[in-house]
Amino acid sequence: MIAKKNYVVLFFLFLILTTYAPKNTFFSTFFKIKEIVLSNNSEENLENIFKDLEIILGKNITFLSEKDFEFIINKHPIIKEIKIKKIYPSKVELDINQKKVIGIIIDKKEKKIITDKNEILKLRRYYDFGKLPFIYGGSDEFIKLYNLLNEINFPIEKIKVFYYFEIGRWDLELINNKLIKLPPKNVRFSLQNFIENYESNNFEKFDFFDYRIKNELIIR
Structure with missing residues (x-):
């Protein structure tokens, strides 16, 4: 009886070993x-x-x-x-x-990129980002300005360079080399004023738009 049981066990072991494959x-x-x-x-x-x-x-x-x-x-x-x-x-x-890259940050001769989610990423390799604007300074403040530009439908694609100043204001250089000097406050009002008047013939001949003084616009 014991021999028969052993035979059965051996038989099943044989089946397992001969048919198993990882x-x-x-x-x-x-x-x-x-x-x-x-x-x-x-x-x-x-x-x-x-x-x-x-x-x-x-x-x-x-x-x-x-x-x-x-x-x-x-x-x-x-x-x-x-x-x-x-x-x-x-x-x-x-x-x-x-990710949507919205600008190239120039920081002490090191290039970084910033996304629409406010991620700042180092460039380890070359990527062709086309005609994205350059950002000098103010990387921590940039997303606020970017969101504001979107809110008022400012043509961001026409901006070539963003310059940030420690007093908390921005200059915008456009692709046609026109320069907008924004104040530390009332930025929305200044940008909307520029949009409303930019396409007019009166503005087209000027290259310099200074909104730094409250309730004034200096153009030349």
Whole structure:
């Protein structure tokens, strides 16, 4: 009886050992990533990022997850998120969304970028941000001015440089080299006045608009 029980135990051990295979064996042999493509929704400025993505080539597509891209996001802080679409057997489509960069901060000859969420990020690599404005000083105060400009529908794309002064005021240099000197207070009123009059023929011939003195505008 004991011998029969031993036989049964040995039989089941034999079945387990001869039929068991690690669950990853099949998948590790097949479904290796051979191609990476970017979705049509992905934004520009991804050349440097795409090179780093090649590290996932050869990995198993089945077990690929967003965690595999955490090092990419840490290396490229302008990335907001990476969405994955698996196309079996060996293709991965990535939708890469970037943070909205609103300006380039010049701080002691070091370039940083600032996002619309008031994140200040160091530039570790070259990125083409097009015609974003430069910001000299006042990085902690900039988002307040930026939000105000949006609220009053000021054409921010026409601003080339923001200059901040320690007394708490800004100068705005436009792409046509016109200069707006804002006061420390009543900034909204000054900007709205400029917008209302800028397109008029009377303003077009001037390059200097000084609102620093209360209730006065000096132009030349």
